[in-house]
Amino acid sequence: MFSILKTEGTARRGVFTCPHGTVQTPVFMNVGTQAAIKGALSAEDLQAIGCQVELSNTYHLHLRPGDTVIRDLGGLHRFMTWDGPILTDSGGFQVFSLADLRKIKEEGVTFASHIDGHRIFMGPEQSMQIQSNLGSDIAMAFDECIENPAPYAYVKASCERTLRWLVRCKAELKRLNEAPGAVNPGQVLFGINQGGTYPDLRIWHMEQIAQLDLPGYAIGGLAVGESTQTMYEIIEAVEPYMPKEKPRYLMGVGTPSNILEGVARGVDFFDCVMPARNARHGKLFTWGGTLNLKNARYERDESPIDEQCDCPVCRRYSRAYLRHLFKAEEMLAMRLSVMHNLYFYNQLMSKIRSALDNGTFAEFRAQYTEKLGQKI
Amino acid sequence: MFSILKTEGTARRGVFTCPHGTVQTPVFMNVGTQAAIKGALSAEDLQAIGCQVELSNTYHLHLRPGDTVIRDLGGLHRFMTWDGPILTDSGGFQVFSLADLRKIKEEGVTFASHIDGHRIFMGPEQSMQIQSNLGSDIAMAFDECIENPAPYAYVKASCERTLRWLVRCKAELKRLNEAPGAVNPGQVLFGINQGGTYPDLRIWHMEQIAQLDLPGYAIGGLAVGESTQTMYEIIEAVEPYMPKEKPRYLMGVGTPSNILEGVARGVDFFDCVMPARNARHGKLFTWGGTLNLKNARYERDESPIDEQCDCPVCRRYSRAYLRHLFKAEEMLAMRLSVMHNLYFYNQLMSKIRSALDNGTFAEFRAQYTEKLGQKI
Numbered sequence: 001m002f003s004i005l006k007t008e009g010t011a012r013r014g015v016f017t018c019p020h021g022t023v024q025t026p027v028f029m030n031v032g033t034q035a036a037i038k039g040a041l042s043a044e045d046l047q048a049i050g051c052q053v054e055l056s057n058t059y060h061l062h063l064r065p066g067d068t069v070i071r072d073l074g075g076l077h078r079f080m081t082w083d084g085p086i087l088t089d090s091g092g093f094q095v096f097s098l099a100d101l102r103k104i105k106e107e108g109v110t111f112a113s114h115i116d117g118h119r120i121f122m123g124p125e126q127s128m129q130i131q132s133n134l135g136s137d138i139a140m141a142f143d144e145c146i147e148n149p150a151p152y153a154y155v156k157a158s159c160e161r162t163l164r165w166l167v168r169c170k171a172e173l174k175r176l177n178e179a180p181g182a183v184n185p186g187q188v189l190f191g192i193n194q195g196g197t198y199p200d201l202r203i204w205h206m207e208q209i210a211q212l213d214l215p216g217y218a219i220g221g222l223a224v225g226e227s228t229q230t231m232y233e234i235i236e237a238v239e240p241y242m243p244k245e246k247p248r249y250l251m252g253v254g255t256p257s258n259i260l261e262g263v264a265r266g267v268d269f270f271d272c273v274m275p276a277r278n279a280r281h282g283k284l285f286t287w288g289g290t291l292n293l294k295n296a297r298y299e300r301d302e303s304p305i306d307e308q309c310d311c312p313v314c315r316r317y318s319r320a321y322l323r324h325l326f327k328a329e330e331m332l333a334m335r336l337s338v339m340h341n342l343y344f345y346n347q348l349m350s351k352i353r354s355a356l357d358n359g360t361f362a363e364f365r366a367q368y369t370e371k372l373g374q375k376i
Numbered sequence: 377m378f379s380i381l382k383t384e385g386t387a388r389r390g391v392f393t394c395p396h397g398t399v400q401t402p403v404f405m406n407v408g409t410q411a412a413i414k415g416a417l418s419a420e421d422l423q424a425i426g427c428q429v430e431l432s433n434t435y436h437l438h439l440r441p442g443d444t445v446i447r448d449l450g451g452l453h454r455f456m457t458w459d460g461p462i463l464t465d466s467g468g469f470q471v472f473s474l475a476d477l478r479k480i481k482e483e484g485v486t487f488a489s490h491i492d493g494h495r496i497f498m499g500p501e502q503s504m505q506i507q508s509n510l511g512s513d514i515a516m517a518f519d520e521c522i523e524n525p526a527p528y529a530y531v532k533a534s535c536e537r538t539l540r541w542l543v544r545c546k547a548e549l550k551r552l553n554e555a556p557g558a559v560n561p562g563q564v565l566f567g568i569n570q571g572g573t574y575p576d577l578r579i580w581h582m583e584q585i586a587q588l589d590l591p592g593y594a595i596g597g598l599a600v601g602e603s604t605q606t607m608y609e610i611i612e613a614v615e616p617y618m619p620k621e622k623p624r625y626l627m628g629v630g631t632p633s634n635i636l637e638g639v640a641r642g643v644d645f646f647d648c649v650m651p652a653r654n655a656r657h658g659k660l661f662t663w664g665g666t667l668n669l670k671n672a673r674y675e676r677d678e679s680p681i682d683e684q685c686d687c688p689v690c691r692r693y694s695r696a697y698l699r700h701l702f703k704a705e706e707m708l709a710m711r712l713s714v715m716h717n718l719y720f721y722n723q724l725m726s727k728i729r730s731a732l733d734n735g736t737f738a739e740f741r742a743q744y745t746e747k748l749g750q751k752i
Contacts, residue, residue, distance in 0.1 A: 034700075034701075034704040034706055035697075035700065036701055036704070036706040036708045037708075038706070038707070039416075039707060040415075040416035040706075040707035040708045040710065040711040041708065042708060042711070042712070043692070044688075044692075060704075064700070064703055064704050065675065065696070065699075065700040065703065065704075069675060069676055069696070069700075072676055073676060073678060073694070073696055073697075074678075079694075079696070079697055079700075080697060081692050081693060081697075299441065299445060300445055300448055300449060302449060302450075312420075316419070316420075316457050317457060318449065318455075320441070320445070320449055320455070321411070321449075321455055321456060321457075323441075324410075324411065324440070324441040324445075324455075325410075325412055327440055327441065328410040328412075328436075328440050328441075330410055330412040330414070330416075331414070331415060331416035331707055331710065331711070332412045332413075332416045332417065332418060334416070334707070335416040335418070335707070335711070336418070
């Protein structure tokens with residue numbers, strides 16, 4: 001399901017195949033939390049901006065409209081009319097960051113919905129059941145995501161439990177895939193490495209989960225409080241223990257610079273809400289740096305967001321028009337800006353893949369970093 | 377510039393030509409107040425929903441981003457990348473309905489911006505200058521729009537002044553079109569009939585403005601407080617005095633039923649914010665009546681908004697998905713709903729035109745009214 005076409009140092013150029021298609025890696029997944037990309041992007045727009053993998057959130061869809069509703073409607077692909085690959089997270093991150101009154105036991109977590117406060121129990125089996133109902137191509141393991149830094153003893157106990165949960169996830173998804181009526185019986189499970197900012201715990205945990213021989217492995221629990229330097233160090237520490245022949249996913253990361261550094265450290269999959277969120281606030285990525293479209297200097301600027309960009313927005317609209325839409329609080333401002341920023345990210349990945357194909361990734365990374373610094 | 381292809385009773389099937397294209401009438405103009413259709417519709421979307429004429433608002437664009445900004449950027453067509461016909465209103469309606477502290481004199485109106493309270497003066501010359509800067513195809517006369525009912529003496533004095541303003545509008549637009557540097561020197565002026573709910577004032581005013589031999593005439597000051605029946609009576613009273621060979625525009629009207637009745641009474645152009653506003657609240661038009669997408673009954677409804685509709689939304693998305701987007705407060709809910717409702721309106725006009733072409737408008741009107749009543 002995953003083939004490595006080429007490597008350059010630790011960086012990898014690969015192809016991942018799943019029920020709804022083939023993914024060229026390294027890849028950035030475009031986040032559609034509630035089965036829609038924020039900013040009024042449609043499934044057609046996702047195609048237009050070069051999205052390869054859409055990512056939706058188990059916690060949100062379980063609460064609304066309900067995963068059984070989506071199952072009864074034929075699964076997430078049919079529901080949102082996106083027939084490419086979909087990854088669903090496990091709900092773990094949101095349970096630990098959004099929900100109120102959570103209580104963790106060996107079985108799982110009891111928490112209160114952030115929408116109406118009703119109490120919900122979610123453990124490995126529930127997370128797998130929900131993701132099976134959603135019918136994503138890639139299901140993520142149910143884990144505890146701890147904010148950094150956290151006490152060693154707590155992180156140790158937590159990642160031991162997350163390991164036990166992973167064993168249960170694997171068994172449950174197997175059962176669900178083999179049961180009649182599965183929306184997407186070819187759904188695969190990615191395990192998630194935890195261990196906070198402690199290299200020894202990270203490595204121990206990675207060694208343990210590698211033994212489960214899952215179709216892919218993620219590094220979770222980063223970009224949640226630690227410094228960028230620490231994040232890179234943890235990736236470097238754990239990477240040698242990740243199975244070489246399996247895809248690797250760095251969850252919730254990050255800036256273009258973070259992604260380049262992640263690729264250089266052997267990561268294949270990325271996702272982050274930041275480019276879309278920045279776009280909704282008028283902060284746009286360009287190949288010459290970032291710009292804030294609300295700035296008065298763009299009032300009469302007829303040029304596109306980025307002269308070097310051939311996205312559907314840059315081919316048609318001016319900075320002046322986009323600035324006006326932001327000032328006038330027209331929703332179209334957000335839609336066009338999100339389209340541009342996600343296109344930029346998808347294009348960044350395409351350039352990274354080309355560089356890996358040509359054996360020039362080191363050069364590409366150095367040029368990008370020299371030109372734009374590590375700030376973005 | 378306007379040819380009548382066919383008539384059926386008082387109803388007319390025509391073609392109107394203006395600098396940015398040919399308009400098949402009767403037509404519904406799609407409202408993009410601030411140079412964008414509310415609900416994140418792009419210029420591409422406008423094409424996809426069969427829009428013939430886009431309508432923007434002088435008052436809003438004068439305040440933000442400023443009509444001189446738009447002029448310097450090549451006019452409204454280039455600014456919003458819509459190369460079809462555009463009509464701009466005169467600002468009069470908004471000055472009298474949105475702005476604070478307005479003070480009317482013979483010269484024009486002084487008022488406070490609803491955005492930042494700064495004082496602005498607008499009279500016929502200013503309105504023409506702004507619309508000339510915007511470069512629309514059709515400029516509307518600067519008039520006073522009075523809420524109904526209003527005292528006879530006030531309405532009489534007001535429509536006498538509106539007549540004097542129209543003479544000034546005509547002279548000023550001629551001057552601006554002939555001056556070097558006009559964004560769109562082929563811009564034409566439509567006069568606006570006023571007179572409240574008083575047939576004698578309406579007729580007197582219409583007779584006066586008809587003598588100015590303008591390229592088109594609107595009926596203004598309706599759907600602003602009077603009953604639907606009164607509105608129809610006023611149209612019937614004034615219609616015989618409107619030049620037969622000029623297009624007629626019923627401003628700010630209305631429901632599908634209002635439009636059918638307007639066409640039956642000899643109207644060629646319509647506009648209304650209602651279909652887009654209803655859409656943003658989940659109220660959708662179908663050929664079987666209206667539906668509210670937020671209703672729980674659509675939770676698992678896989679059918680499109682309207683089985684009989686071939687709009688880009690009905691061809692792809694289910695009621696269940698749209699309902700979910702509304703409940704989850706995703707912007708995409710609004711965009712898809714606005715697209716559907718405006719398509720429905722544009723399609724209604726297309727059906728009306730076909731019926732007129734075939735001499736079956738009376739039948740079409742009767743069938744529609746019998747099936748759906750006059751409520752929608």
